[in-house]
Amino acid sequence: MNLDIEKINAELNDKSPVEIIKWAVDLSDKHVVTTNFRPYECSILHACSSVEKDMKVIWCDTGYNTLNTYKHADELIKMLSLNVEIYVPKLTPAYIDATIGIPDVDHKDHKIFSEHVKMEPFRRAMSEHKPEVWFTNLRKGQTPFRDSIGIVSVSKDGVVKVSPFYNWTDEQLDKYLAENNLPNEFKYFDPTKVLENRECGLHG
Secondary structure (H helix, E strand, O other): OOOOHHHHHHHHOOOOHHHHHHHHHOOOOOEEEEEOOOOOHHHHHHHHHHHOOOOEEEEEOOOOOOHHHHHHHHHHHHHHOOEEEEEOOOOOHHHHHHHOOOOOOOOOOHHHHHHHHHHHHHHHHHHHHOOOEEEOOOOOOOOHHHHOOOOEEEOOOOOEEEOOOOOOOHHHHHHHHHHOOOOOOOOOOOOOOOOOOOOOOOOO
């Protein structure tokens, strides 16, 4: 897909998330939204499902989410009637815990751990669905890499990546959640990142 990303980002900069999603779904009928049910993920799931009710939602569950996150995910799936497909690691958390555990980010086994619990399930999901458009909830200010990409970017695999809430602040999202009676969840844990401003590997 040959797109003028710089021009597109300039044109979409003042558009609402729903307008951005509507623009993107017209690019291709092969589109997905990915989620991990972290804080504020309900915003993109609500917006995407409001544009296309049965949009495919991919959840790569590391197996290490908190009890709160699993309950939050279940609540949102039912509330929004999400069309979710769950991808899990081929190795169980019990096996991983018994062999390498959750390594420190500087440990030599951390890359192996991340590969098992996040990268392999994600690649498997993308390989099966082969999307041309990928909706994410990346936002400016989260990491240095994310500050550089804009609302629309192209992944390293050539997929058009769309972040409808890219320019939104936490305060704006809080208002969006309140207006739409959406729950949020903050007891979230990503074992592959540890630090909030560290990339997990899927995006950069």
